[in-house]
Amino acid sequence: MSPYGSLARIDDFRGRPPAVADAERDAPASALLTEIARLRARLDELSAALPDAPVPISGRRTQGRSSAGMIKNVIDARSRRGAYLPPSLFADPAWDMLLDLFLAHHSQLRISVSSLCIASNVPTSTALRWLKTLEEQGLISRRVDPLDARRHFIDLTQSAVEALTRYFSSLQVQPPVL
Numbered sequence: 001m002s003p004y005g006s007l008a009r010i011d012d013f014r015g016r017p018p019a020v021a022d023a024e025r026d027a028p029a030s031a032l033l034t035e036i037a038r039l040r041a042r043l044d045e046l047s048a049a050l051p052d053a054p055v056p057i058s059g060r061r062t063q064g065r066s067s068a069g070m071i072k073n074v075i076d077a078r079s080r081r082g083a084y085l086p087p088s089l090f091a092d093p094a095w096d097m098l099l100d101l102f103l104a105h106h107s108q109l110r111i112s113v114s115s116l117c118i119a120s121n122v123p124t125s126t127a128l129r130w131l132k133t134l135e136e137q138g139l140i141s142r143r144v145d146p147l148d149a150r151r152h153f154i155d156l157t158q159s160a161v162e163a164l165t166r167y168f169s170s171l172q173v174q175p176p177v178l
Helices: 007-012 018-049 065-083 093-107 113-119 124-136 158-173
Strands: 055-057 058-062 140-145 146-156
Touching: 055 113, 065 158, 093 113, 093 124, 093 146, 093 158, 113 124, 113 146, 124 140, 146 158
Parallel strands: none
Antiparallel strands: 055 058, 140 146
C-alpha cells in the first residue's frame, strides 16, 4: 500500500478518459448497491412468507412482526378518545404504563421512572403510587441506571410480558368490534 493511501488508487486511473476512469472506480460501489438491493428484495419476499408466530429477538420472545405496530395502535387509539369524549373518563394510568412498557420491551428500549410517569397521563404522585402497586403485583421491576444511580429504569416482569403477549394474541384472532 502506498504511504499516500488512496492517492495511489487515483494514479491507477491516470491516462484513461474520465468517463472510463470514473466507471472503473465506481464499479465496486455500484456492484455493492446492486447486491444490497437484491438482498433487500429477497428479505422482503421471505418476511412476507413468514407467519406472525413468536420470534426470538436477542433472547426475548415477541409475538411477531406486527406486535410493536399493534401496541402503538392501541396506545394511539387510547389517546384519540380524548378528542371525542372528556379525557377524565379514561384515566387508567396502570394500563397506560403497562402498554408503554410492553412497547418498550418489544422495541428493546429502557424506560425511566420519569418517562413512565409522563406516559401515564396523571400527576406524578398518582403515577408513583401506581408504580408501587404494579411492583407489589409482580408486574414490574425497578433497576438502577448503572451510569447514574439517581435514575431508575422500569421493566416488565416475565409474567407480565407473557400475560400481555396472550392479551395481544387474543386481539389478533378476534373480529373487530364495530
